Amino acid sequence: MTDAGSTTAATGGPNPITQIERDTLATMTHTSWAYWAGLLAAVSLMGVGGWAWSQMLREGMGVTGLNATVMWGSLITTFVFFIGVSHSGTLVSAILYFTRSPLRAAVGRSAEAMTVIAILTAGLYPVIHLGRAWLAFFLLPYPNQRGLWPNVRSPLEWDVFAVCSYVTVSSLFLYMGMLPDLALLSRRVTGWRRPLYKALSLGFSGTDGEWGLFEKAYPIFAGVAIPLAVSVHSVVSWDFAMTLMPGWHSAIFPPYFVAGAIFSGIAMAVLLLGGLRRGFRLQRYIKAEHFDLLAKLLLGMSLVMTFVYATEFFMAFTRGSETESEVFRWRATGTYAPVFWSVILCNSVAPLVLFWKRARRSLPTMVVLAVLVTVGMWIERFMFIVTTLAHNYDPYAWRDYTPTGREMLVCLGGLGLFLTLFLLFIKILPSMSVAETMQGEHAAGASATEDSTPASEVSHAA
Amino acid sequence: MRHEDFVAVFADPDVAEKALRSLHDEGVTTARVASPAPFPVVHHTGHPGPWRVLGWVALVGGMTGLGCAIAIQVVTSRHMNLIVGGKPILSWTAFGIIMFELTLLFAGVTNFTALVVLSAVTRRWFPRRTRQQVTSERIVVVVPMAGVPEARRKAIRGSMSQAVEVLS
Structure with missing residues (x-):
């Protein structure tokens, strides 16, 4: 990116605010070989996934391991997983906004972008799972000559409304937060980017009136986004809980899904922020304290998930339903027992290491844990979908399911798409809020000046 | 200026x-x-600008979304010969979800639109060439x-x- 802004303050000396702008826009201005390598890997993964999907379109869903008993498998697992990843971005960002947390300036933008990208990726999987993807528009309610209308009493139809609303609101939430930064960018860059950013900034100029409006509109939007985020994953949980299937038909599913979504979303945020911090030398803004806070959140959600797993088993064995208790017994000891115990290891046992402060402050430990939790959450979704379907009411129909190679490639393609879009996002748009970082650094400087305590002690106390 | x-x-x-x-x-x-x-x-x-209006605009937007969701249900049930798996389409409980989603969707979109429009209005009080002087420093x-x-x-x-x- 060409820099048209001055590098020094108008007084001639270095300006800390300009430095903040330069640092926070580092993801756009500096492109290392590691970035290109990552982008190439992500695009390749996406390409392989696209090839595997083309095989599904050409040869039909027979290329998957799905059968009449287990008709939902890895594709629906990936849908639920990415909805989960998407969940926490907007939610965490909005909550951090209301709590005035200093974590927001560092984490908020990436988390919001992660939400939008993850939900776009997630939306692809029900369409892929349809087999005949070109008929996906049947899900939309519109008058047609066939006299068809989607069944609005089905949670699958609620998904259409919930996911479409969520992607719209999350995109606008992300965009609204970026308006001040886009306005700054439009004055900083040259060439074709200048009119682009100018148009994208919608004329935002930073006048007192605009800031007044912005500070009023943003909390309203955050207030809309929080219940919407909770509702979306609740609706996704009802895809399962509204059926009478053993292991699914449970009132605990909405909070269970919401907690799991926040859990996997935080893990993904740790991975993305770790990459940004290391790759673009943003240690000054994405601090060890931020990872410490994220680690505490991760640990807390892990404990919640463990409680939910235990509650599910407790309820299954005390409810008096033989089918239900059999499904849970089989889940822990049957064909898919390794899957179940992997979930326990990744989601319940491994995060316990975060009770130690040194682990919370260690970026490599956090990254390893975040990878384990991310994998663990995908496996968890796979576990509860497949074990219930494979081992439900009719023993005659019991059948196992193993995803085929092409099915798994389609799932990995989703990861490639997610990473590709995120890497493009940080290259084209600011991945940290410049205005909020300026405001935060200014406020921190002001409070340090007001307080006579030396800066090192303030930092230590914080 | x-x-x-x-x-x-x-x-x-x-x-x-x-x-x-x-x-x-x-x-x-x-x-x-x-x-x-x-x-x-x-x-x-x-x-102080017109930003107190924003909350009311979002509320009106949300109410419009709720109205649209109800309209989808009532109008389609009464005026269209629709096939929904042989069951009646009129189901308020099931439609509660769609009402909730559309209420929030419309509230959010209206809030954003109001921000953009009112920003353009308030910006006019400020000389254009002066606005362009603003940079990070x-x-x-x-x-x-x-x-x-x-x-x-x-x-x-x-x-x-x-x-x-x-x-x-």
């Missing part, structure tokens, strides 16, 4: 805030600020000088003595 305006550029938000406070002490409450970030200085101009303070006596003009200029640049 208008010829009568006094435009000063500050590099430090604290200095700009101090200058604005000094203007207030002089009895000048007509100053405007444009800033790259919501520093406290932007809250010292004494120009430039906070612009504009004081309308039309009809201000010469003695007071001097006082205003004195309050702005810490500015790194005076444009007019």
